[in-house]
Amino acid sequence: MDQMLPMMPNNSRRMGWLLALPKVGIVLLLIALLTFLWLLNRNEAEQERAALIKDVLWLEQNLRFNLSRNEEQLQQLAADLSNRPDPEKIFRLRAAHQLKNNSEISQIIWFDKNRKVVDALPTTRPPDDEIEAFGPLVTEKAFELASRLGKVIYSQPFFLEGNQAFIEVMVPIFAERQLIGMLAAVYPLDQFLAKLVPWWFTEKYRVIITDDNDIQYATKSNIEGDRNQSYEVPFDPPGYGMTLRITNYKDTDNSLQRLLTLVIIMIAAATLWSLWLVRDLIKKRSQAEEALRAEHAFRTAMENSLTVGMRARDLDGRIIYVNPAFCKMTGFQSIDLVGKTPPMPYWVPEQIDETYALHAAVLAGKAPRDGFEITFQRHNGERFNALIYEARLIDGKGQHTGWMASVLDVTERKRAEELARQQQEQLQFTARLVTLGEMASTLAHELNQPLSAIASYNAGCLNLLESPNGQTQDIRPALEKISIQAQRAGKIIRRVHDFVRKSEPKRAPCSFAEVLEDCLGFTEADARKQRIRIACEIPPLPLIPADRLMLEQVLLNLIRNGMEAMANIAVADRLLCISIALGKSEMRVSVSDQGCGISPDIQGKLFTAFFTTKPEGMGVGLSICRSIIEFHRGRLWVEENPRSTSGSGTIFVFTLPLETE
Numbered sequence: 118m119d120q121m122l123p124m125m126p127n128n129s130r131r132m133g134w135l136l137a138l139p140k141v142g143i144v145l146l147l148i149a150l151l152t153f154l155w156l157l158n159r160n161e162a163e164q165e166r167a168a169l170i171k172d173v174l175w176l177e178q179n180l181r182f183n184l185s186r187n188e189e190q191l192q193q194l195a196a197d198l199s200n201r202p203d204p205e206k207i208f209r210l211r212a213a214h215q216l217k218n219n220s221e222i223s224q225i226i227w228f229d230k231n232r233k234v235v236d237a238l239p240t241t242r243p244p245d246d247e248i249e250a251f252g253p254l255v256t257e258k259a260f261e262l263a264s265r266l267g268k269v270i271y272s273q274p275f276f277l278e279g280n281q282a283f284i285e286v287m288v289p290i291f292a293e294r295q296l297i298g299m300l301a302a303v304y305p306l307d308q309f310l311a312k313l314v315p316w317w318f319t320e321k322y323r324v325i326i327t328d329d330n331d332i333q334y335a336t337k338s339n340i341e342g343d344r345n346q347s348y349e350v351p352f353d354p355p356g357y358g359m360t361l362r363i364t365n366y367k368d369t370d371n372s373l374q375r376l377l378t379l380v381i382i383m384i385a386a387a388t389l390w391s392l393w394l395v396r397d398l399i400k401k402r403s404q405a406e407e408a409l410r411a412e413h414a415f416r417t418a419m420e421n422s423l424t425v426g427m428r429a430r431d432l433d434g435r436i437i438y439v440n441p442a443f444c445k446m447t448g449f450q451s452i453d454l455v456g457k458t459p460p461m462p463y464w465v466p467e468q469i470d471e472t473y474a475l476h477a478a479v480l481a482g483k484a485p486r487d488g489f490e491i492t493f494q495r496h497n498g499e500r501f502n503a504l505i506y507e508a509r510l511i512d513g514k515g516q517h518t519g520w521m522a523s524v525l526d527v528t529e530r531k532r533a534e535e536l537a538r539q540q541q542e543q544l545q546f547t548a549r550l551v552t553l554g555e556m557a558s559t560l561a562h563e564l565n566q567p568l569s570a571i572a573s574y575n576a577g578c579l580n581l582l583e584s585p586n587g588q589t590q591d592i593r594p595a596l597e598k599i600s601i602q603a604q605r606a607g608k609i610i611r612r613v614h615d616f617v618r619k620s621e622p623k624r625a626p627c628s629f630a631e632v633l634e635d636c637l638g639f640t641e642a643d644a645r646k647q648r649i650r651i652a653c654e655i656p657p658l659p660l661i662p663a664d665r666l667m668l669e670q671v672l673l674n675l676i677r678n679g680m681e682a683m684a685n686i687a688v689a690d691r692l693l694c695i696s697i698a699l700g701k702s703e704m705r706v707s708v709s710d711q712g713c714g715i716s717p718d719i720q721g722k723l724f725t726a727f728f729t730t731k732p733e734g735m736g737v738g739l740s741i742c743r744s745i746i747e748f749h750r751g752r753l754w755v756e757e758n759p760r761s762t763s764g765s766g767t768i769f770v771f772t773l774p775l776e777t778e
């Protein structure tokens with residue numbers, strides 16, 4: 118885990134970079150696409166402009182061609198008028214012909230050299246006022262210039278009839294180098310454009326004749342819409358600063374292009390948005406991964422620090438997992454164990470059958486719920502006691518996939534328990550010796566009685582033998598009494614011997630009445646001395662499974678404690694009661710005294726070892742009593758004596774089961 122934590126910022130930085138890359142890519146792609154579209158647009162505009170210029174130049178040339186052809190025809194007419202007979206007729210004929218073929222010309226006028234109209238077509242009678250109205254200044258100037266220079270001259274444009282613009286072309290008529298007249302062709306500029314600009318041109322462009330002052334003289338177009346780009350060329354002839362301005366219209370069909378651009382932008386936005394979502398997802402995922410990694414590291418750390426061995430087996434009994442503690446316990450490597458089927462390498466060879474039986478019980482789900490003990494063998498051959506708890510192994514789907522065992526090495530614990538047991542035994546033994554030591558003077562006194570009786574009977578016998586009239590049969594009763602007293606002394610010695618005998622605790626059928634009798638045998642002398650009465654209420658008792666010596670120790674301890682408690686009370690109250698109640702499954706023994714009683718503050722400490730209130734006490738008696746009673750699966754407790762005549766007193770109660778479980 119420690120190693121992983123510093124890696125986390127690095128990882129997230131790398132992730133940030135990785136996530137930023139597609140975004141940058143998409144932005145760049147968008148820029149490239151938009152640039153491409155812009156370039157395409159520009160290219161198209163350039164192409165449009167090139168086409169416009171080409172068309173404009175073509176139109177200009179076409180107009181120039183028409184104008185110069187008309188000039189030529191007028192010049193031809195002028196020549197014919199000067200040198201052919203019957204000029205009026207020729208004028209009529211030719212002018213009509215020209216007007217018919219060149220509809221851009223609205224009128225052809227024939228002047229004499231003084232600018233008097235000789236004839237005009239289509240107006241048969243040339244009205245002076247009309248010529249006047251033609252813009253005298255403009256036409257006059259052109260007339261003069263043409264007559265002076267002797268060549269074709271165009272007039273400046275002029276407006277007539279409101280807003281209709283016209284130009285005139287003056288062609289001088291010479292006869293033998295003398296100006297004799299002038300031919301003028303009138304071009305209404307609107308008509309000029311209408312006739313000379315072809316239809317297809319006007320489908321694409323708008324044609325305007327204008328000048329430097331932006332005065333619009335004529336225009337022609339068949340379409341309407343947004344203007345795009347325009348191009349101007351000088352309208353020469355006639356000149357006078359007039360220009361042809363051609364404007365094209367935006368291709369209305371670029372909506373597709375616009376749609377395409379919109380779609381591209383929308384796709385890019387959608388991609389960016391989806392990337393944002395993906396980024397969010399990845400972020401969440403990497404957070405989950407991080408949490409998982411931390412969890413995993415934590416689990417590994419936990420697993421490594423576990424001191425309990427863990428072993429998982431599948432339903433066939435094959436080992437599928439062992440933790441480090443188990444490996445350490447058995448001394449085998451994980452790879453040596455995982456995949457193994459019985460017999461396992463840590464099984465004890467001599468106990469292979471029992472271990473197999475246990476193994477089968479576990480697989481059948483019959484393993485003891487509160488665990489079982491087994492001996493295992495380490496890799497180095499050393500044996501150890503293992504306490505095993507088996508549990509079902511349930512996977513994530515709730516399926517039972519095998520068995521999980523927690524294995525505890527209890528060798529040390531068992532050793533400690535054994536040591537404690539031995540120490541306890543030693544303590545019990547010591548306590549018995551101490552009790553006996555305490556009773557030594559009483560016992561000596563007790564033993565002294567039969568011995569002195571024997572001695573006196575013996576002396577009596579000797580006296581009888583020495584007396585001359587002594588009869589042998591007189592000795593018999595004395596000898597019988599000696600024997601009784603010797604038996605009594607022997608009984609006392611045997612009891613002492615039995616009491617201090619050191620033996621392994623074992624429960625065998627024993628009579629509680631005999632236990633009680635032995636105890637009373639030990640204590641009655643003392644009781645007599647202390648003037649304590651001992652009362653017993655004993656119903657007929659069955660044999661109980663118990664260690665006789667141990668029970669004697671308990672009872673003796675309780676009797677002696679009761680007697681000691683009554684040392685300082687009135688003699689009349691010195692009564693010790695031993696009563697036994699027989700239950701269904703247990704018997705209940707109470708030892709009650711009328712002694713000093715037990716104050717509540719020391720009641721909790723009574724059964725702890727080495728607690729005593731007596732100057733010479735050892736304080737181990739009650740603690741040994743409780744462990745002996747518990748060894749017999751019984752209970753020992755203390756109560757107050759409610760029936761005490763002295764006002765205080767204690768009852769020690771213990772139970773003993775009647776049958777072995």
Ligand code: ADP
Pocket residue numbers: 674678679682710712713714715723728729730731733734735736737738739740767
């Ligand atoms: P010891 O007798 O050596 O003190 P025990 O474990 O037998 O050790 O008793 C512990 C203490 O319990 C005694 O010192 C005494 O204070 C108290 N005790 C035991 N039995 C009685 C009793 N019958 N009445 C009053 N106190 C008692």
